[in-house]
Amino acid sequence: MxxxxxxxxxxxxxxxxxxxxxxxxxxxxxxxxxxxxxxxxxxxxxxxxxxxxxxxxxxxxxxxxxxxxxxxxxxxxxxxxxxxxxxxxxxxxxRQALEEDPTRLLERRKEPRRGDKAVPAARLEELFTDPAVGLREKVLWRMLYETAARAEEILTLDVGDLDAAMRRARVRSKGGAIEYVHWATPTARILPRLLAGRTTGPVYLSDRRSPAAGARARALADVDPTTGRGRLSYPRAEYLFKQASQRHDPHGQGWTLHQLRHSALTYLAAEGRSAPELQAKSRHAHLATLGKYVRLGEETSAWVTAEHDPYNRRAPRR
Structure with a gap:
């Protein structure tokens, strides 16, 4: 202490x-x-x-x-x-530096309780395979979806944190604990192309070299020693995802990186995974906090409607 x-x-x-x-x-x-x-x-x-x-x-x-x-x-x-x-x-x-709370006049805002944040799986696949999307973004988005990890956990990965043979990575979680996240075959197939033989430095690099001095200089841990490029920042990664996803969102608004985590957990729940299994995947400390992620939404509604369509030729005859 x-x-x-x-x-x-x-x-x-x-x-x-x-x-x-x-x-x-x-x-x-x-x-x-x-x-x-x-x-x-x-x-x-x-x-x-x-x-x-x-x-x-x-x-x-x-x-x-x-x-x-x-x-x-x-x-x-x-x-x-x-x-x-x-x-x-x-x-x-x-610390006895303040006598009154300066935020006492500010109020919390009511957050909507419902809202399906899961992105339809078909649209996600379109985004992941979009030929206009660069390799770095494809690897990042696939890894975020398949690991159901928080965006900052993945963006702060170094090459030394990866265990390619076991298809896992060591991350520092929201509470500071060291945990592991796991990815599937799609990520495993394209990750080596992104690393291109690198053995040190951040996994996800920015497009430009990091200044060696001045106000925009980065910590050495956030710079690739070979190329001099800095770690990709969360705001930049979020911006690129928003811009690319606008092309696949029928409403033209685009999606957020957090929706990849939300979508992954929602679809696992729809497939019948148990609460402890979802907790193991999401690494939430308490089962109660999984509620907002696993509420089945629009995708499940569409599936149920199609299955019970009276003109569905595959529907079992009565």
Whole structure:
């Protein structure tokens, strides 16, 4: 357990508090990255900048300005960033750097309880085999779907994390634990083409070389030592998936990377997999959290309707 001293006279600065807060999650890179995104926006909205004390910088106005960044986002996205701000505020209060919660005037938004996020399997296959899609994206999307893993878990993979013989990869889960995800034959067939003999560095690389110095320089762990290219970022991967999937979405909106995980678990549930089997695949800590993933939706509805169509020639005669 990390014990921080009480702030010195003059108060804890926002920069110091943010760094210490994020340091608590150094063994949980996915959580750390999510919190860092929120705190970066807060830093831009802070009164007096990050050099000001928390009490001066982190005000209700600054919190509202920061959250305005996600004003048009989905309720789940809004609630995620609001929860991050509140967690940071609670930390600052424990450090005696804040007396009141700056987010107290902000409210969580109601999230819709239903909604079929699974992408029809036929459309997924069209997307996976689209000749206009590059090899990197095909491998990434296939692996995400077949492993039912979180996008950031797969994007943070290094070549050394792969076990091609067992068709599995070692990932650091949302809670920081080391776990394994498994893929199937389609991924196994095209993964070697992506690696092209590489034995080190990130599995998924950006299109450009990473700057060696300056504000955009990356950590050495996120750079391929052979090509100098950096790790593919989540925002870029999400953007590319959205753009490519718009061509296959009849509504033209496109899909999200998270929908690949959702689709995989939904179809496994439709095939009759038990709750413990789904939990083993998804690696959720609690069975109750599987509910939103395994609710059978539009694909199952279409199948049931077709099976009971009175003009279905394959229907058993009565």
């Amino acid at each position: 990390t014990v921080h001293p009480l702030p010195r006279p003059g108060g804890l600065t926002l920069a110091q508090a943010s760094a210490e807060f994020l340091d608590r999650f150094r063994e949980q890179p996915l959580t750390r990255r999510a919190y860092a995104q929120t705190l970066t926006v807060l830093a831009d909205a802070a009164v007096g900048g990050t050099a000001a004390t928390v009490a001066v910088a982190f005000t209700p106005g600054a919190a509202a300005t920061a959250m305005a960044r996600w004003e048009g986002a989905a309720p789940a996205t809004w609630n995620k960033h609001l929860a991050a701000l509140r967690s940071f505020a609670a930390y600052c209060a424990r």
